[in-house]
Amino acid sequence: MQVLNPATEEVICEVPLATTDDAERALSAADSAFRAWARTPPIERAKFMLAIADGIRDRADELARLVTAEEGKPITEARGEVAGAADFFSYYAGLARSIEGEILASDIADEELWIRRVPHGVVAAIIPWNYPSALTARKIAPAILAGNTVVLKPHEDTPLSALAIGEVIAEVGVPPGVVNIVTGPGETVGAALASSQTTNLVTMTGSVEAGRAVLHSAAENITQVSLELGGKAPFIVLDDADLDVAVRSAVTSRYMNCGQVCISNERTYVHRSVYNEFLERYVECVSELRVGDPTSESTDVGPKVNRQELEKVTSMVDDARSAGANVLIGGRVLTDDEFARGYWYEPTVLTNVDHSMEIMHREIFGPVTPIMPFDEWNSVIELANDSTYGLSAYLFTNDFQRIMRAVNDVRFGELYINRIGPEALQAFHIGYRQSGIGGDDGKHGLDIYLQPQTIYANFSGHAMNHLMPYGEPGLEERGAVERS
Ligand code: NAD
Numbered sequence: 001m002q003v004l005n006p007a008t009e010e011v012i013c014e015v016p017l018a019t020t021d022d023a024e025r026a027l028s029a030a031d032s033a034f035r036a037w038a039r040t041p042p043i044e045r046a047k048f049m050l051a052i053a054d055g056i057r058d059r060a061d062e063l064a065r066l067v068t069a070e071e072g073k074p075i076t077e078a079r080g081e082v083a084g085a086a087d088f089f090s091y092y093a094g095l096a097r098s099i100e101g102e103i104l105a106s107d108i109a110d111e112e113l114w115i116r117r118v119p120h121g122v123v124a125a126i127i128p129w130n131y132p133s134a135l136t137a138r139k140i141a142p143a144i145l146a147g148n149t150v151v152l153k154p155h156e157d158t159p160l161s162a163l164a165i166g167e168v169i170a171e172v173g174v175p176p177g178v179v180n181i182v183t184g185p186g187e188t189v190g191a192a193l194a195s196s197q198t199t200n201l202v203t204m205t206g207s208v209e210a211g212r213a214v215l216h217s218a219a220e221n222i223t224q225v226s227l228e229l230g231g232k233a234p235f236i237v238l239d240d241a242d243l244d245v246a247v248r249s250a251v252t253s254r255y256m257n258c259g260q261v262c263i264s265n266e267r268t269y270v271h272r273s274v275y276n277e278f279l280e281r282y283v284e285c286v287s288e289l290r291v292g293d294p295t296s297e298s299t300d301v302g303p304k305v306n307r308q309e310l311e312k313v314t315s316m317v318d319d320a321r322s323a324g325a326n327v328l329i330g331g332r333v334l335t336d337d338e339f340a341r342g343y344w345y346e347p348t349v350l351t352n353v354d355h356s357m358e359i360m361h362r363e364i365f366g367p368v369t370p371i372m373p374f375d376e377w378n379s380v381i382e383l384a385n386d387s388t389y390g391l392s393a394y395l396f397t398n399d400f401q402r403i404m405r406a407v408n409d410v411r412f413g414e415l416y417i418n419r420i421g422p423e424a425l426q427a428f429h430i431g432y433r434q435s436g437i438g439g440d441d442g443k444h445g446l447d448i449y450l451q452p453q454t455i456y457a458n459f460s461g462h463a464m465n466h467l468m469p470y471g472e473p474g475l476e477e478r479g480a481v482e483r484s
Pocket of ligand 1: 127131185191228
């Protein structure tokens with residue numbers, strides 16, 4: 001498979017186009033490595049992970065350049081991403097002594113009931129292109145700390161960051177088979193990983209469509225699935241908000257990584273009393289964004305990742321325009337001079353949009369903000385919640401009552417109040433509705449990679465009375481009568 005630089009369309013290099021047989025071989029390697037890795041104490045696994053974090057930090061500059069080359073995000077952002085990738089390994093290494101179970105009293109003398117938390121076995125991890133190094137780490141770190149082995153499939157457009165992190169993992173001496181990386185298409189290699197009998201857990205980040213396909217594939221063997229899918233985050237600005245903070249936050253949340261972030265500001269709602277002023281400042285801020293060569297230190301917005309993505313954004317803006325939207329700024333594919341090659345779209349702001357338009361419902365995943373005014377709290381909350389997506393939402397206000405209403409009324413997995421992302425390592429990245437099932441990060445993210453195992457530990461030396469397997473009949477009822 002050729003890997004293209006989205007800023008220049010040059011071929012960076014070629015990587016193997018894996019087959020479904022390769023996927024099976026990788027799974028089988030992971031399966032063979034599992035028992036020994038699961039027996040390795042977590043603190044020993046954590047030592048490898050700290051070494052991986054150090055290895056990533058040592059190669060941070062090279063890794064950041066790789067992210068920029070294959071994905072197109074500005075180098076300044078790529079450095080942050082790579083630092084985040086290292087942090088996933090060191091953060092999860094820090095949880096090595098936090099894997100706990102429970103002990104329950106038994107109904108039987110000389111017996112204990114243990115609920116242990118054990119690794120699943122082989123984890124298939126499937127990731128998208130928008131954070132190729134951070135998402136590699138976000139999947140591998142908790143999976144291997146928990147004692148699983150992993151087969152990771154990066155997106156076909158951006159396999160290089162994962163392969164480079166794979167090199168670091170091999171260099172620090174992680175035993176062969178614990179982490180495997182296969183490069184290939186989702187429809188073949190991804191589906192093979194999700195449907196294989198060897199896979200015990202599938203964790204996938206990507207689009208709703210591919211998530212649905214992964215669920216279908218995993219249904220083959222009733223394999224557990226965790227999905228982090230798309231978003232359509234509402235960004236709500238109330239009349240008392242600090243407009244300067246709100247504008248800068250809304251712009252950053254929309255245009256970073258060229259709008260290709262699952263928690264991006266996808267639709268902006270501004271209270272009518274401050275709408276005009278917000279809009280004026282917003283457009284001014286967007287007009288100052290520097291679009292161009294992502295390797296330059298002064299670039300704010302790079303190219304879209306590939307031609308299909310560019311075409312999708314173009315057609316969504318064209319459709320919105322036909323439906324009556326005004327293009328206040330942008331609205332064009334860039335093709336002049338330095339943009340002659342690559343997938344460039346102008347930072348765009350749309351007004352005169354309403355809830356009936358597709359642009360307010362479908363994920364844009366590009367540098368385009370639809371903005372609309374609202375009059376009432378209830379109506380904006382209804383608009384915000386009326387989405388098939390339920391990942392992130394934003395609220396900008398200093399009104400305590402409104403904040404608490406939002407905490408209760410906004411039906412999204414994450415609510416950011418007076419701030420934007422990125423997500424925190426120790427929090428829990430979780431989407432409602434079609435934005436996913438399961439989640440990533442923090443101790444709840446680690447839980448996804450562990451499964452309960454119940455042990456009945458009897459040391460009485462007596463056979464059980466199998467006529468009364470659930471204890472003395474009537475005990476519960478008698479207790480109830482005595483209590484009453
Ligand atoms: P995508 O769904 O096209 O691809 C994601 C991965 O799934 C790729 O590795 C792809 O090869 C694989 N895949 C595709 N079809 C498959 C199939 N039938 N079976 C198995 N695997 C298959 O997504 P994308 O375009 O790479 O990424 C953009 C999407 O990812 C957006 O919707 C974005 O919101 C979402 N995303 C979500 C999060 C999150 O944490 N919720 C984070 C980043 C991106």
